Amino acid sequence: MDEKLKVELGKQGIFTTTLQELYNWGRRNSLWPLNFGLACCAIEMIATTMARYDLARFGAEVFRPSPRQADLMIVAGTITKKMAPQVVRLYNQMAEPKYVISMGACAISGGPFKQGYNVLKGIDRYIPVDVHIPGCPPRPEALIDAFITLQKQIDEQQLTGVGRPRHLDPDAPSEFIVPQFGPHDLEPPQNPDVWRPPLVNISLAGKNESGND
Amino acid sequence: MSATTAATAHFTPKPSTDGGEGQLLEVSMGPQHPSTHGVFRMDVALDGERVVKLKPVFGYLHRNHEKIAETETYLGSMPYTDRLDYLCSITNNWAYALAVEKLAGIQVPERAEYLRVITGELTRLQNHTSVIGFLLQDMGASGTPLMYAFREREKVLDLFESLTGSRMMCNYMRFGGCRADMPAGWLQQAQKVVEAFPRFLDEFERLLSGNEILMARTQGVGVLSKELAVDAGITGPMLRGSGVNYDIRKVDKYGIYERFSFKVPLGEHGDVYDRYMVRLLEMRESVKILQQAMRDVPPGPIMDAKTKLRGFRPKAGEAYGRIESPKGELGFYLISDGSPNPYRYRVRPPSLVNLTVLEDMCLGQNVADIVVILGSIDFILGEVDR
Amino acid sequence: MNLETIKSEIEANVPGCRLEIVPNNSPSGQHSLLIDSETALTVARFLRDAAHLRFDYCSNVTGIDWPGKEISEKVKIKKILDGVEQEVEEIQKTQSAGHLEAVYHLYSMEKKHGPVILRMRTEDRADRIHLPSLTPIWRSAEFQEREIFDLYGIVFDGHPDLRRILMWDGFEDHPMRRDYVEPDDYEYEPTPHDAVLQKAKQHLSETGGR
Numbered sequence A: 001m002d003e004k005l006k007v008e009l010g011k012q013g014i015f016t017t018t019l020q021e022l023y024n025w026g027r028r029n030s031l032w033p034l035n036f037g038l039a040c041c042a043i044e045m046i047a048t049t050m051a052r053y054d055l056a057r058f059g060a061e062v063f064r065p066s067p068r069q070a071d072l073m074i075v076a077g078t079i080t081k082k083m084a085p086q087v088v089r090l091y092n093q094m095a096e097p098k099y100v101i102s103m104g105a106c107a108i109s110g111g112p113f114k115q116g117y118n119v120l121k122g123i124d125r126y127i128p129v130d131v132h133i134p135g136c137p138p139r140p141e142a143l144i145d146a147f148i149t150l151q152k153q154i155d156e157q158q159l160t161g162v163g164r165p166r167h168l169d170p171d172a173p174s175e176f177i178v179p180q181f182g183p184h185d186l187e188p189p190q191n192p193d194v195w196r197p198p199l200v201n202i203s204l205a206g207k208n209e210s211g212n213d
Numbered sequence B: 001m002s003a004t005t006a007a008t009a010h011f012t013p014k015p016s017t018d019g020g021e022g023q024l025l026e027v028s029m030g031p032q033h034p035s036t037h038g039v040f041r042m043d044v045a046l047d048g049e050r051v052v053k054l055k056p057v058f059g060y061l062h063r064n065h066e067k068i069a070e071t072e073t074y075l076g077s078m079p080y081t082d083r084l085d086y087l088c089s090i091t092n093n094w095a096y097a098l099a100v101e102k103l104a105g106i107q108v109p110e111r112a113e114y115l116r117v118i119t120g121e122l123t124r125l126q127n128h129t130s131v132i133g134f135l136l137q138d139m140g141a142s143g144t145p146l147m148y149a150f151r152e153r154e155k156v157l158d159l160f161e162s163l164t165g166s167r168m169m170c171n172y173m174r175f176g177g178c179r180a181d182m183p184a185g186w187l188q189q190a191q192k193v194v195e196a197f198p199r200f201l202d203e204f205e206r207l208l209s210g211n212e213i214l215m216a217r218t219q220g221v222g223v224l225s226k227e228l229a230v231d232a233g234i235t236g237p238m239l240r241g242s243g244v245n246y247d248i249r250k251v252d253k254y255g256i257y258e259r260f261s262f263k264v265p266l267g268e269h270g271d272v273y274d275r276y277m278v279r280l281l282e283m284r285e286s287v288k289i290l291q292q293a294m295r296d297v298p299p300g301p302i303m304d305a306k307t308k309l310r311g312f313r314p315k316a317g318e319a320y321g322r323i324e325s326p327k328g329e330l331g332f333y334l335i336s337d338g339s340p341n342p343y344r345y346r347v348r349p350p351s352l353v354n355l356t357v358l359e360d361m362c363l364g365q366n367v368a369d370i371v372v373i374l375g376s377i378d379f380i381l382g383e384v385d386r
Numbered sequence C: 001m002n003l004e005t006i007k008s009e010i011e012a013n014v015p016g017c018r019l020e021i022v023p024n025n026s027p028s029g030q031h032s033l034l035i036d037s038e039t040a041l042t043v044a045r046f047l048r049d050a051a052h053l054r055f056d057y058c059s060n061v062t063g064i065d066w067p068g069k070e071i072s073e074k075v076k077i078k079k080i081l082d083g084v085e086q087e088v089e090e091i092q093k094t095q096s097a098g099h100l101e102a103v104y105h106l107y108s109m110e111k112k113h114g115p116v117i118l119r120m121r122t123e124d125r126a127d128r129i130h131l132p133s134l135t136p137i138w139r140s141a142e143f144q145e146r147e148i149f150d151l152y153g154i155v156f157d158g159h160p161d162l163r164r165i166l167m168w169d170g171f172e173d174h175p176m177r178r179d180y181v182e183p184d185d186y187e188y189e190p191t192p193h194d195a196v197l198q199k200a201k202q203h204l205s206e207t208g209g210r
């Protein structure tokens, strides 16, 4: 429908919408997160739901303890290699449509604990991530911002065609391989269907001097 | 509330091995379970509702803090200590700073000692409120008590933020002093928060201490005897809840704690209720310490002038420094070989040691009590697994 | 309480024990007591039970890895050179076996004193890595000894439940040892710097950019 006409009709008290808008509106405003924290960032996640920041304003206060009832996984904290299989399993258990916010430096890349032998260097090695929030820990405002970003992303999605959401595409996978414990490391160390190391020019990196207090 | 909400619970009924007619049900609670506040798992065997076996499983947050610290400089490890017990970054800083100070024989200026006491006791306040909030949340009072607790916590976090620049990861102390002095008006602001705190405690107590449900769920539940507590190395409010008078602030008199008058609250029965009560009373004592410290804080430098933070190389040797963190005895054991990095860096985690008696406290209780007992231990997984 | 007096008291009460004071030259002045594994349990029990010592609280238990070092010494050897016996200086290199160490920090809750630091050493780092567990004396050592077993590989005899605690069960290495090689998963570094940058460069040069 023509945008102008729609606005005009709205002024006359006639509300029109499309199925797509209605559908996205519903998805966007009822993101139920999984009640699931991994480390320090989880405390900030809890703080976000509490009195001062009040995540409920964005329709996302219903933290569900079971992945079957949740739409959104907030990966809040360091994913250790011992925990990674359970995180992937929880993701697999969630019903579509499902989204992932990777909260904090650890969930993005390992963060301060990157050099740990038991630390997974980013959850996107195993599952697809919709929004990354940098910070260590990100402030509650940042988490709220990530929420709004995710809501915008959902709002803009076309229900048909190439860019359609994964759950409307019968060929797109909704479960991913769960890594196994190996004798030295996880097997496989990453899921090549989800993540391939981007080629970076390492020689250009590291120009910044470290050690600033 | 019961273990059936555990998302990853695997129910594998097994025939009872002890020849009884009942069947033992083995439940894996965690590592994703709303009551474990993180990634902790218990393998529980149940006879009906009764717990007959409980084995804690650790390591889901083992992020190699100790190994990384061996490759970092002494100063470089300070921000990592924030992330041990992430509710109480400042006391972690303190314990580490104390260990390094012992290792290198550093004296801390007067004003810095006062700042340490002030920030450390504020940390204790916000930790204990949050823990009580979490305990109540686990007990099923979802929402209100935790909301109240976090409302107060935010006030303390505001103070931390204006002093250190960060809400949670304060990275505030340095060996030889503190990183930043109080900004203008901070002390008055802090005084206001501290003066108002007892009122919040009164409110909390009115709401909770005499509450019938709370008493029914906590009194006589998760009893820890004095003897076991000492043998198992339990420290902190949990130990004192069992009636053992051992507070490192009094025993070691580290820093300037001997200048303040405060009492050490002790429990009698060693159950969940006593631990809850000890925490509440400890907060009142902390308020007293804070009032005295804020009254007396002297002017002066906040860093020892002789200590070089960069390129810091203590002589070869070792030191163990410990403090009374809100969770219990937090110790750092450092070995220097004269190089800029510690040769060995060890954290003595109160949370891990306090968790070891979980099975003893849970045996014979109902499965729903596990959650309450767990909440009364006050552990943070960043510190348990490091 | 002086460590010398404690040492002589233990020697008087535990026959056959071999004790040695390991001095600590740092300003902390926390010297420690090296005990032998045969009488370790008796020594520990004495420290816990003796009425005026009462070290009833074992606070910190930890492991340390001391890898073998190459020791080069100058030795004088008699050699026959050009038919004449001469004394020649040669540098002899020996590889010491190294050892693993377990450290216990003891305090007394009853008497409110401490710490007394006990150390035990294994004979080497490869297969003679057994030490007696002190868990029968102090329960608090139980989980911390498990952690040492997991991360350092010291086997504690007499421990009630010696399993891995932090790493998963099928894990094979002992990651806190100094010669542990971590898995190479530095494929991608968004903001590499310092040590991580070095590791990323090494990864890329080994795998040809992948």
Ligand code: SF4
Binding pocket: A039, A040, A041, A042, A076, A077, A078, A103, A104, A105, A106, A107, A111, A112, A135, A136, A137, A138, B083
């Ligand atoms: S990003 Fe920082 S705050 Fe968040 S889990 Fe990692 S270390 Fe903790």
